[in-house]
Amino acid sequence: MVSGERRPTLPCLVVCPPGLEDVVIAELDDLGVRARRTGKGSLLADLTTRQLYAANLFLRSATRVLVRVDRFTVRSFADLERQVRAVDWAPWIGPEDRPRVRVTTRHSKLWHDGAVAERFTSVLGPGSKEGREQLIVVRAVDDRFTVSVDSSGAPLHERGWRQATARAPLRESVAAALLTAARWDPTTPLVDPFCGSGTIAIEAALRATGAAPAGQRDLAFRSWPGFEPGTWASVTADANRRVSEAGEAPPIVAADRDTGAIESARSNAQRAGVEDLIEWRRVPIADLGPLAGSQAGIGLLATNPPWGGRVSGGDLRNLYATLGRVAAQRFAGWSLGVLVADRSLARQVRPGLTEALDLEVGGRRAWFLTGRVG
Ligand SMILES: C[S@@+](CC[C@H](N)C(=O)[O-])C[C@H]1O[C@@H](n2cnc3c(N)ncnc32)[C@H](O)[C@@H]1O
Structure with missing residues (x-):
């Protein structure tokens, strides 16, 4: 990298259990990321691709990391469809992948969550039965739509090792x-x-x-068409270094x-x-x-x-x-x-x-x- 050149960042929403916002802000700070609270259980942060990968691998108290891919204001389904078509989906979702669209709306003309989700799947296509599922999170407030793709997959608290539970297990x-x-x-x-x-x-x-908390599990971004293996290799090298230095x-x-x-x-x-x-x-x-x-x-x-x-x-x-x-x-x-x-x-x-x-x-x-x- 040329010195002084800034790496491009992705606007991200880091989701966590309500009440753990400050803990996750501190964990992100350890990764060199400044985050700010946007509501109960959610933080906003601009992450480079490397930081996005590292956040998924190293955050211990977060639930998932969403990447915001677009924002627009629409009041009709025709406009919504036009906007969804205009999004550059290529880095996030391949033709075989099955989109799973999760919609929440508040004070919006397009209030029917199912009908909104349908517009996304009609543009993106259903994918193939063998394809992996990619979660897309759509939130509309006062007709302003925020569209995000999930980079984590299963919630990050599912590390992979806990299969047996006693009564009332903690996440x-x-x-x-x-x-x-x-x-x-x-x-x-x-x-x-x-x-x-x-x-x-x-x-x-x-x-x-x-040990990296997500070291034993899969992460959704690793199947994105735009996945960068070299960047991931440098993050996993960091994970190995942490283990050898412990x-x-x-x-x-x-x-x-x-x-x-x-x-x-x-x-x-x-x-x-x-x-x-x-x-x-x-x-x-x-x-x-x-x-x-x-x-x-x-x-x-x-x-x-x-x-x-x-x-x-x-x-x-x-x-x-x-x-x-x-x-x-x-x-x-x-x-x-x-x-x-x-x-x-x-x-x-x-x-x-x-x-x-x-x-x-x-x-x-x-x-x-x-x-x-x-
Ligand atoms: C709320 S659960 C702990 C859940 C745990 N944090 C987890 O993630 O699975 C409380 C535990 O206290 C244990 N327990 C209840 N009375 C106890 C006692 N007198 N001495 C020791 N353990 C007891 C129960 O068997 C139960 O496993």
């Missing part, structure tokens, strides 16, 4: 965000006493090894009282290639012992305790209080992060925790509270 992207929000240093110990399917511990182990993983403990939970967590960890980096303990919280041989006062207890269901009322309060007691007795001086749906229950763990994240989990409002064990 991998949310688990990763908890670690970031608790400011976990990946060279220090981590314990999850209510590990369920192991999501927090596995995300931690992957981070400690420097230090030794710290002690990571995943515990649960439920045998089935530990089994599914272990099989997930095996698929992720980190089973041996995690110490598995099938114990109720009351019996969770301290970490052998680690430096006193350094580590993170990060967890997503039960929110109700089988355990409720006074039992739930007791469970949270037990977590607080075990933390104080066996993890003194550690950092603490608890994901709760009821902030008054969190006070049973420890008073004075601060809100690090205010998010939605499985359609419910939840808070991630952090602090220090006394």
Whole structure:
């Protein structure tokens, strides 16, 4: 590149779970990208092709990255069709590919989502049965249409390794965000006493090894007609460098009282290639012992305790209080992060925790509270 020459950028929308916007802004910042919030669960950023590839490979807390390919104002189907024909689709979708058009409209003359989607498929053609699916996202507000192509494919939290789930599993992207929000240093110990399917511990182990979160899965842009293999090779070389530069993983403990939970967590960890980096303990919280041989006062207890269901009322309060007691007795001086749906229950763990994240989990409002064990 000639010095001073700026690489062309693509206007992109980075989608994430509501409440994780700041975490994703920080992750993009690490990739050299400045992003700004545009609404709940979405950020705008201008990305070079390399940054687009890197965002898909390295972002831990995002859901997908959309590339905006056009914007126009239309009030009739004839005009819509003309505009759709005028888009240069060649870099994004091949003749065999099957377009899947997702439409949302608000305050627009063309309000029928299905009829809008039909205009796109009639211009683009149905593709072939063997062709891959390409998601196209169309949003119309006050007759102003924004047309984007999805660069990710399956949501980015689907890393590929989690096939077994215990009850109420967290999205991998949310688990990763908890670690970031608790400011976990990946060279220090981590314990999850209510590990369920192991999501927090596995995300931690992957981070400690420097593994790219999407390293095991496919990404939609790799099948685009305009895919740049050379650019991708340089991004994957970066991913390999991160792995080779990562230090030794710290002690990571995943515990649960439920045998089935530990089994599914272990099989997930095996698929992720980190089973041996995690110490598995099938114990109720009351019996969770301290970490052998680690430096006193350094580590993170990060967890997503039960929110109700089988355990409720006074039992739930007791469970949270037990977590607080075990933390104080066996993890003194550690950092603490608890994901709760009821902030008054969190006070049973420890008073004075601060809100690090205010998010939605499985359609419910939840808070991630952090602090220090006394
Ligand atoms: C909300 S789930 C954790 C989900 C996990 N974050 C995931 O991504 O799969 C809570 C877990 O706490 C476990 N649990 C409930 N009571 C417990 C206790 N007294 N001691 C240890 N684990 C317990 C349950 O078996 C369940 O797996």
